[in-house]
Structure formats: structure tokens, C-alpha cells
Amino acid sequence: MxxxxxxxxxxxxxxxxxxxxxxxxxxxxxxxxxxxxxxxxxxxxxxxxxxxxxxxxxxxxxxxxxxxxxEEPASAVEVVRSADDRPRVEGDAVGARLLHRIRIRGTVEVYDIEVAATAQHSDAHLPGVEECLVVTEGRVALGPADAATELEAGDSIRFDAARPHVYEGLEERNRAVLLMLHPEP
Structure with missing residues (x-):
């Protein structure tokens, strides 16, 4: 064939x-x-x-x-808004909405972060490192430095962190869960 x-x-x-x-x-x-x-x-x-x-x-x-x-590689930046219609399953006590599927061989670090109402510019991480962030409170602008995206509570983003990126809080109190995805060396 x-x-x-x-x-x-x-x-x-x-x-x-x-x-x-x-x-x-x-x-x-x-x-x-x-x-x-x-x-x-x-x-x-x-x-x-x-x-x-x-x-x-x-x-x-x-x-x-x-x-x-x-298969074509996934987009370098994937944003999911809180209102987006995504696959959802319900149990007796838990409802779950799929935000991102991330394939990785390596290490996942999970952080609870606060983002101050100022900008922080981060240098590129090692090749293969991705960041996935779910905003839990407030509003933030973040992502690749040349394409930062404004997100609010319930929104999420996944991007290639091997390029310069930025975090900026847009309200007085901004919180999120950050997953740092490190491939195997």
C-alpha cells in the first residue's frame, strides 16, 4: 500500500x-x-x-x-475555554471534563501557583518540555511570549515551553494548577 x-x-x-x-x-x-x-x-x-x-x-x-x-503534530499551543464543549463523563460524586491529552515519557511535575498582577518573562526550557496550566481563580495572560493568550477561571492552555514564555496576572488574585511535562533524557 x-x-x-x-x-x-x-x-x-x-x-x-x-x-x-x-x-x-x-x-x-x-x-x-x-x-x-x-x-x-x-x-x-x-x-x-x-x-x-x-x-x-x-x-x-x-x-x-x-x-x-x-498524524500531523498537535498545535504548539492548545487553549480550552471553560465554555468549550469537551468530552464529559459523570459518576455518582465526580464529573470530569477532558481538557488535554498529553503523551509523554518522562516526568510530570504538578504545581499550585499564584500569578501576581505583573508580568514574568521566562526563558525557554529544555527541548521537549511542555507546560499545561488550568486557571482556577482570576484571569491571566500567558503562553509563548509572541502569542500570550488571556485566560479566565476554568480555561486551560498547553504549549511548548522550549521557547520564551510569559505569565501575567490580570486581577488582584490569580491562581492556577501548572503541570510541567519533562521528557525522558
Missing amino acids: LIRMDVGQVVGGNLRRLRTAAGISLADLAAAGGISKTTLHGIELGQANPTLGTLWALATALKVPLGELL
Whole structure:
């Protein structure tokens, strides 16, 4: 089975991103996948049309599910508003609304934070670090420094923290739950 060329661009970008993140050279991944370095280079450029067997071999070599190669990466910033219609389940005592699904191999740190009515600029964290924040009280502006988003109680945001970002409280009292997601080294 061959993949369509529009998917080829997605596959190529994902292969390059995953290979680089894993610290694997083009030659080493090509050898592990049983293809030539030239063929792999063409796939990464989105100029080739690999078979399903080739994609399985590359996914196996990268130790990722096949879907990681086929699916477009999630947006760098995902905002969920308190009024958004999201999947919800109800139990006898607990109701739960899905805010974000975060795939990670590594460590998750959970913080209860207060955000003062001033701005704090944070330098980029290590590559692969994400932040997910749920505002529990007040209003804040936060996210990537070039695209901060205003959020209120009940809203949440997830973003790539490997770029400069900002936190700013917009009311006298602002609180949130912050998850710091650190990939395995």
C-alpha cells in the first residue's frame, strides 16, 4: 500500500522531527529501517512515496507507534475555554471534563501557583518540555511570549515551553494548577 503525497509531507516532517529528537543520524535510521540513506532523505523531504512496510520499519526503529509518523503534530499551543464543549463523563460524586491529552515519557511535575498582577518573562526550557496550566481563580495572560493568550477561571492552555514564555496576572488574585511535562533524557 502506498501513501498519498499530501500525507508524504506530514510523514517526512514527522520522520525528521522524531529522528532528530532521538539523536539518530540519517544513515543509522536508514540502516535500521532497511532502506538507503538517499531513500530516507527523500522521504524526509516529502518527495518519496514509502510503502506501509517501510513506514512500519522506520516507526519500529524509532520506537514510536505508526500513527506518530502519519498524524500531523498537535498545535504548539492548545487553549480550552471553560465554555468549550469537551468530552464529559459523570459518576455518582465526580464529573470530569477532558481538557488535554498529553503523551509523554518522562516526568510530570504538578504545581499550585499564584500569578501576581505583573508580568514574568521566562526563558525557554529544555527541548521537549511542555507546560499545561488550568486557571482556577482570576484571569491571566500567558503562553509563548509572541502569542500570550488571556485566560479566565476554568480555561486551560498547553504549549511548548522550549521557547520564551510569559505569565501575567490580570486581577488582584490569580491562581492556577501548572503541570510541567519533562521528557525522558
